[in-house]
Amino acid sequence: MxxxxxxxxxxxxxxxxxxxxxxxxxxxxxxxxxxxxxxxxxxxxxxxxxxxxxxxxxxxxxxxxxxxxxxxxxxxxxxxxxxxxxxxxxxxxxxxxxxxxxxxxxxxxxxxxxxxxxxxxxxxxxxxxxxxxxxxRPKSNSLAVIEPYVEQLKPYLIFRSPEMKQVLMNLPRIAASNQTVLISGETGTGKEIVARAIHVLSRRAEGNFVAVNCGAIPDSLMEGELFGHEKGAFTGAHKTHRGKFELADNGTLLLDEIGDMPLSLQVKLLRVLEEGVIYRLGGERPTAVNVRILAATRIDLIK
Known part of the structure; x- marks a missing residue:
């Protein structure tokens, strides 16, 4: 850690x-x-x-x-x-x-x-x-639980509202896990900042933190952005391109606004989570990746 x-x-x-x-x-x-x-x-x-x-x-x-x-x-x-x-x-x-x-x-x-x-x-x-x-171990609502990490978190979080303090107290426990985390909240509430703080406190902190805004990338380009492509995979692919998953290997990948990701790509994402490998566009050989996924959304995905 x-x-x-x-x-x-x-x-x-x-x-x-x-x-x-x-x-x-x-x-x-x-x-x-x-x-x-x-x-x-x-x-x-x-x-x-x-x-x-x-x-x-x-x-x-x-x-x-x-x-x-x-x-x-x-x-x-x-x-x-x-x-x-x-x-x-x-x-x-x-x-x-x-x-x-x-x-x-x-x-x-x-x-x-x-x-x-x-x-x-x-x-x-x-x-x-x-x-x-x-x-x-701490059972109270005291912020003592995050005291050892305040200096690391200062660049990422503002310690003001009771709601944010509650989030803060949960961060070390969440960061210690490898599990996928969904961060929900309205636009401007600091979802990416919380994701960065989780990465900083995790045992992957020495790896890359890579953020992708799924709502800002056209559907036709998103697969190549996430998984990369081989040279010649399509017109204009003059060289091999490493996707976000490879860039985040041994680190953390934030899929921001995951609710905007096409369903067809969500199926491929599930395969990555299950098997720990990706396939670049135009590629036939799997590439192993060890990435922790954090996802963020402004909408209620259950609805």
Whole structure:
């Protein structure tokens, strides 16, 4: 994460009192995670065999569960349900790759809290959890929840109205996730500014923030703008053009006024979200992209 108050990191005991359970077939990886999380003060349990998970549930209350989806396979949903029953209020995260990505998407939200792509750096995981848990602990309506990030947010937000303060208090929690976010509000209320703030607070902060106004691009040009095109794809395509998805790889893409996007293109967008790949116009080979999508709209999409 880009956020740091100077007190986090190994030796800080910032995760003291937090119990982790890790499931992975790779014993060396488990040892690495155990050592790192323990250096943050956490209690860490790990198993290679998912049949041992319930034994851990009987012994301790687990706050954070990280499971490699390759190890859990078809038992993933049942494992999450068992975790929820035994550890109410705990957080469940999936460790995935391009192969398990599509299956993982169906579990995020309804069952699992979020996912991480392999390879996952143990320190980065610890810092991400540190941030997410740290922001969930304050129960009051105080702005203390965003105090560590005020300096980062100053260029983006004006701290005045009660409504904006409520938005502010939710930003660190939202930023810690990989999930798609819809930001709604009337024209001029600062939807893009909120999107930029989410990016700044996220673990993608070092990547690009790319904004596209779907209402300002003609329908005939929007696909090429988003996905790019190959040389010779159409008359005047004299060279290969990288689209917004490629420019936002490992970063954040804001689809502003997404309600103006043609339905035919929304279908292709869904495919990108499910498979994590794009096809340039005139291209036959997929290009893998790792992009977090934020969407904004001035209209009520449900209606």
């Amino acid at each position: 880009a956020m740091n108050d100077g007190m986090s990191g190994p030796g800080s005991n910032s995760l003291k009192g937090i119990t982790f359970l890790l499931v992975d077939r790779n014993e060396a990886l488990l040892r690495s995670f155990q050592e790192t999380l323990a250096s943050y003060g956490a209690a860490v349990y790990s198993v290679c065999d998912i049949s041992k998970v319930k034994d851990v549930f009987k012994e301790v209350k687990v706050d954070v569960f990280l499971a490699d989806m390759e190890a859990t396979g078809q038992e993933t949903s049942a494992l999450i349900r068992s975790f929820r029953d035994s550890n109410p209020g705990g957080s469940f995260f999936l460790l995935i790759d391009r192969v398990t990505y599509k299956d993982a998407l169906s579990l995020i939200g309804p069952e699992a809290d979020d996912y991480f792509f392999k390879p996952l750096d143990p320190d980065r995981f610890a810092q991400t959890i540190e941030t997410a848990l740290g922001q969930s």
